[in-house]
Amino acid sequence: MVVPKLLGSSVNPEKLAMTVRGILLLLVPTVIAVARFKGVELGEEGIMQAIDAFIDLIQAVSAVVGSVWLFWGLIRKVQKRFFN
Numbered sequence: 001m002v003v004p005k006l007l008g009s010s011v012n013p014e015k016l017a018m019t020v021r022g023i024l025l026l027l028v029p030t031v032i033a034v035a036r037f038k039g040v041e042l043g044e045e046g047i048m049q050a051i052d053a054f055i056d057l058i059q060a061v062s063a064v065v066g067s068v069w070l071f072w073g074l075i076r077k078v079q080k081r082f083f084n
Contacts, residue, residue, distance in 0.1 A: 009073075018072055019074050023066070
């Protein structure tokens with residue numbers, strides 16, 4: 001896969017940068033949060049509460065993982081560009 005230079009990894013330019021992957025992953029919890037803020041119901045009673053709990057878990061995990069990827073990718077990119 002050909003990746004544009006700006007979106008390429010600083011470690012392996014043929015792969016998508018961790019920064020970009022982090023941003024894409026952060027879209028999931030952002031969409032969920034905005035939907036809830038706008039009053040969109042993500043579940044109803046009973047079984048749907050379990051789905052809501054699962055959605056909360058996915059939101060939390062993807063937010064943490066996405067943030068780590070984003071900052072780790074930025075650190076690698078800065079280190080590679082300015083200190084190598």
